[in-house]
Amino acid sequence: MRILLANPRGFCAGVERAIDIVQCAIKKHGAPVYVHHEVVHNKFVVDGLKAKGAIFVEKMTEVPLGEVVIFSAHGVSQAVRRYSQKIGSIIYDATCPLVTKVHKEVARKQKQNIQVILIGHKGHPEVEGTLGQSSEGQSIQLVESVADVENLALDDMPLPLSYTTQTTLSVDDTGQIVQALVKKFPKIQAPRKNDICYATQNRQDAVKSLMQEADMLLVLGSNNSSNSNRLREIADKMHKNAYLIDTADEIKTSWLAAVNTIGVTAGASAPEVLVRAVIDYLYDYGATEVVEVSGALENVHFPVPKPLR
Ligand code: SF4
Structure with a gap:
């Protein structure tokens, strides 16, 4: 064979940085440090960091006041960020800079009153984080498939429109969803640079x-x-x-x-x-x-x- x-x-560079952040935070502040969601999606890595003193939580309400909190590489919503500040956490943000780029792009589009359509997998923490960048009164429309695009109601989509994507999608499947979007909304704006x-x-x-x-x-x-x-x-x-x-x-x-x-x-x-x-x-x-x-x-x-x- x-x-x-x-x-x-x-x-990848984002994962290396996220793991380094947890390790450096433990070194600087001592254990435990709290990590919002698995810092990266790998059991071996997460178990190794747990052994060193990281505590992984799904909800910020599990974190005591004033503790060290690290946001995972997938990024967090503005609500999670605000809550962490409210409870006086010492925050280190391990969001991958390429995810942060998407968050900034979403915020910029919303400031310009452009409706954002996000291509991604419902329930994935990166998608939750990106959806959670919405400013008050604005929403981001999630689509997971070509069928979802076909079901989008034109009336619900006040122009102008733009799309953005989760960073870890299938390049080929996403290409088909983008094609369907462009076919349905020929004026839709693409991201400045590919988000995958x-x-x-x-x-x-x-x-x-x-x-x-x-x-x-x-x-x-x-x-x-x-x-x-x-x-x-x-x-x-x-x-x-x-x-x-x-x-x-x-x-x-x-x-x-x-x-x-x-x-x-x-x-x-x-x-x-x-x-x-x-x-x-x-x-x-x-x-x-x-x-x-x-x-x-x-x-x-x-x-x-x-x-x-
Ligand atoms: S966005 Fe890409 S580079 Fe960043 S952590 Fe995810 S897979 Fe790695």
């Missing part, structure tokens, strides 16, 4: 190219990781078996029975140590070669906030 390793894979982030785009491109050769794909990533799920779906759409796993322990030998070339990648929140464990597992199983497939070079770095440097 040959192993093809996708490039790029694993941690560089890391999502690059990891999807890498898997598309890898799966030309591989018979099967293993994606390191947690169930709730949007970008990891999108990587698995690419192989699904190419009619190849693909499995999303948290660790090598979840691999079943029955998956590998007829596989000659196996692709391995990792979502933007999954650390390389998990990929290495999968390679070890596959070598033990009988793999004889591992090939690093070449792909886009990434040199993006987001520094932690000044008070933590």
Whole structure:
């Protein structure tokens, strides 16, 4: 069996920064520090930070007064931000700068009285955070599919219109939704720059190219990781078996029975140590070669906030 390793894979700049922020905050203030939502969607990472003294909460009402609070990489609504200030939290914002860019864009559009349509997955914390950027009296319309676009009532959409997207969507599916929007609302304004982030785009491109050769794909990533799920779906759409796993322990030998070339990648929140464990597992199983497939070079770095440097 040959192993093809996708490039790029694993941690993106936003995830590295978010994890650094939690670690630096614990170092500076001591444990515990409170983190609003899983700082990144990866069980291994979250368990590691819990062991160091991070407490993950879903609601700010779970946080005592005046404690250290970190907002996750997915971003938070204005309401969460206001509540944290009200209870005197020491706030560190680990929102990925590329998500913050979307928040600023939404705020700018709303100031200009432009109706914003958000393409994203209902209930995902990034979407909740972006929807929560609405100013009073204004709303953001969420669409998840081409069908949702078809069901949008023209009357409910006072012109002008604009759209924005969650950062970790499928590039191809989003393209179809955008096409449907443009068809229905020819004057709709596009974002100044694509909102699907560089890391999502690059990891999807890498898997598309890898799966030309591989018979099967293993994606390191947690169930709730949007970008990891999108990587698995690419192989699904190419009619190849693909499995999303948290660790090598979840691999079943029955998956590998007829596989000659196996692709391995990792979502933007999954650390390389998990990929290495999968390679070890596959070598033990009988793999004889591992090939690093070449792909886009990434040199993006987001520094932690000044008070933590
Ligand atoms: S996946 Fe993209 S938007 Fe999300 S944290 Fe990474 S760089 Fe930022």
